[in-house]
Amino acid sequence: MAGFFSKIFGGLSKIDEDFYEEIFEKLVMGDVGVRTSEEIVEKLKELVRENHIKEPESCREYLKDLIKNEMKLDEDAYAFEKERSVIFIIGINGVGKTTSIGKLASMFKNEGKRVLLSAADTFRAAAAEQLNEWALRAGVEIVSGKEGQDPSSVLFDSIQSAKAKQVDVLLVDTAGRLHNKKNLMDELEKMNRLINSYYPLVHRENLVVLDGTTGQNALNQAREFSEVTKPTGIIMTKMDGTAKGGIAVAIQSELKIPVKYIGVGEKIDDLRRFDAGEYVDSLFD
Amino acid sequence: MAFESLTDKLQNAFKKLRSKGLLTQEDVKTALKEVKMALLEADVNFKVVKQFVSGVEERAVGSDVLNGLNPGQMVVKIVNDELVSLMGPENAEIEFQPGKAATVIMMCGLQGAGKTTATAKLAGRLLTKGKRPLLVACDIYRPGAIKQLQINGQKVGVPVFEMGDSNSPVDIAKAAIEHARKNDNNVVILDTAGRLHIDDEMMEELVNIKKNVEVHQTILVVDAMTGQDAVTVAGDFNERIGIDGVILSKMDGDARGGAALSVKAVTQKPIFYVGMGEKLTDLEPFYPDRMANRILGMGDVLSLIEKAEESIDIDEETSKDMASRLKKGKFDYNDYLESMKQMKNLGGLSSILGMLPGMGLKTKDIEGAIDEDDLKRNEAIILSMTKEERANPKIMSLPRKGRIAKGAGVDIAVVNRFVKQFEQTQKMMKQMPGMLGGKKGKGMFGGLGGMRFPF
Structure with missing residues (x-):
């Protein structure tokens, strides 16, 4: 995963407001929109708290799974x-x-x-x-x-x-x-x-x-x-x-x-x- | 709308500023945070927003703002001015060749940006301006593109030159220019196929047209609904092909059109026209101020400011008047009423009293001590008085109180209590001018921008 994740998750050493701000920016830059991006960041914060995540690195799968699960289609979609x-x-x-x-x-x-x-x-x-x-x-x-x-x-x-x-x-x-x-x-x-x-x-x-x-x-x-x-x-x-x-x-x-x-x-x-x-x-x- | 509108958000942010009277860096930041969100929701590119906001912050925290009477209003104006100047100039025009020489205009853009429609609209507009345009069908790829241009050309009364879909766009363009020369057309507008900015082959095609025929103006058609990617698209087109201006299409929808700002910021090329509808006559000049309003949802805020300006003017007059009356020890029911009005304008009693220096009261105490319903009732009582009674509290008598009680719909005991309370306030007011002293801008009067609270 070059690009965003290596930059964010590799570059930043701790999970702080700057970290979340960068995730927010990336989401908005992808046209997710202010509101939904804010929601996602909030959910991610919650996950980080609940699961005692310390490393930005491990945030990666959580964030992706979070959105993936949202976007997953029902079995009878087709x-x-x-x-x-x-x-x-x-x-x-x-x-x-x-x-x-x-x-x-x-x-x-x-x-x-x-x-x-x-x-x-x-x-x-x-x-x-x-x-x-x-x-x-x-x-x-x-x-x-x-x-x-x-x-x-x-x-x-x-x-x-x-x-x-x-x-x-x-x-x-x-x-x-x-x-x-x-x-x-x-x-x-x-x-x-x-x-x-x-x-x-x-x-x-x-x-x-x-x-x-x-x-x-x-x-x-x-x-x-x-x-x-x-x-x-x-x-x-x-x-x-x-x-x-x-x-x-x-x-x-x-x-x-x-x-x-x-x-x-x-x-x-x-x-x-x-x-x-x-x-x-x-x-x- | 499911969202709290941007206008609301801005208004709330600026209301906070207005009510404080003085603009600190922190205040500007708070307000600009809302502006930032508003711009992002309008699809202005994130990086453009960042740049814009920091530019405004620099200006807003300057001394002209701090010295201003109404700081919140200054921020709005700065934001608006900056947006307008960024998106300007107004009335940018396509550059035509001098004399009888034909001007060749090449249209380009992504698929579905509205190129063919914009092309026909432009031709129709130029026709009404006395030009003799020729439309050229250089989109040999999209099924139905040639037909669409022909139909639209017919609708606007402009001839369409086409050579089917088996000639190269370069050859079609060359032949079209020759055709124009013979037929006395002085503007040749090439409708090209929509393409992705990352499609090298297709982008090369446009470069080739420019190499092989003399294109005088290249116009990029940008969909007003475009999202964050507008900067990449416009940047790539400008870099690889070189554009001279922009037509912003689909402005008749409800998109906020932040793409306009993004495109302008990244290309620095003027926006010539906006497409406002499906009718072929719906191509309008670009007005940066309207666009700024639209992107920020600023129209309402600006009119709000106008209103505020008006009421502030009035307030200032009455404030001065009242201040001089107070100094003379005069305080009547009219003054009382006026004070209440001013408080209402400022957004509630407790918030104001909470800000008062030296009152020694905490917000909780105030809320307990003064009921805003009481104030409403007091207002009703004063409004039930005659002009004479209001201007001259001394003439108050029992029959008068009885009549006032009926008018205000309260018991006479309530009127009695209020009159007593008023007389106490009056006494206090008579002592106040001395208390306040003559220090300009430091006392209760000056520090709150001319507002006073006789309670």
């Missing part, structure tokens, strides 16, 4: 991959929603599933074209509408098609208007109701796509999307850069929404299941 499911992909513009759908489609397709894409983002210019391209790349079918068409009508067509073709996974792209715009929220709610009435009994999965380079606003985004639908997981994109995506820790701790996938590149297979261990390691790299 259950939807094995069932007939509708996956809503939600997120604001530019976070990599469409790309993530393409990657997911390809992943499911490679697992031998029947996949259908629903291009219900009828708002952004050329969104459907972009998704079409991904459908081609992944080799899956797609239902799309026209720019400006009611997204729910596209979804309705998609549901009919999904039923007729008995697809395993219906992946629904949604418009990425900024989350604080009421229209989009209403739209999502309407689409939710549509699924409930016309495609009941399928496994529902609502994945919120967040940009790994986004700071504290990602928490707001997750919170606001939680108000119209129940997010079941997060796709953290753009994790191949230098940003740490630490806001996921705050989201998990405040909203209890786990990260399920991370995007690590532009290629179609650059989507991974989330690994808490790796994530925490990279947070402190």
